[in-house]
Amino acid sequence: MKxxxxxxxxxxxxxxxxxxxxxxxxxxxxxxxxxxxxxDKKGYAQSEIQSIDVNHSFLNxxxxxxxxxxxxxxxxxxxxxxxxxxxxxxxxEGGVLxxxxxxxxxx
Numbered sequence: 297m298k299x300x301x302x303x304x305x306x307x308x309x310x311x312x313x314x315x316x317x318x319x320x321x322x323x324x325x326x327x328x329x330x331x332x333x334x335x336d337k338k339g340y341a342q343s344e345i346q347s348i349d350v351n352h353s354f355l356n357x358x359x360x361x362x363x364x365x366x367x368x369x370x371x372x373x374x375x376x377x378x379x380x381x382x383x384x385x386x387x388x389e390g391g392v393l394x395x396x397x398x399x400x401x402x403x
């Protein structure tokens with residue numbers, strides 16, 4: 297009887313973990329798509345973007361912060377990271393981190 301309960305608990309844990317991975321994978325793809333659409337509307341070509349890194353945090357949901365954050369590095373400004381967030385299915389600018397002075401930022 298104890299063995300049956302252990303198997304059920306393991307199965308439930310596996311289902312929860314797989315659901316989380318699928319949620320994060322699908323959400324990451326959606327966030328990348330939203331970000332590319334946002335950049336396209338702003339007039340950027342994909343060749344102008346060096347990298348897009350999407351991050352998710354379940355803790356941020358609990359703490360009422362942004363669930364998804366996106367880091368963009370532009371090809372002409374590789375020492376600066378531009379942060380964006382998703383709020384109500386819209387991209388919102390978050391800030392900049394880098395070695396350039398504020399006056400020298402291009403984006």
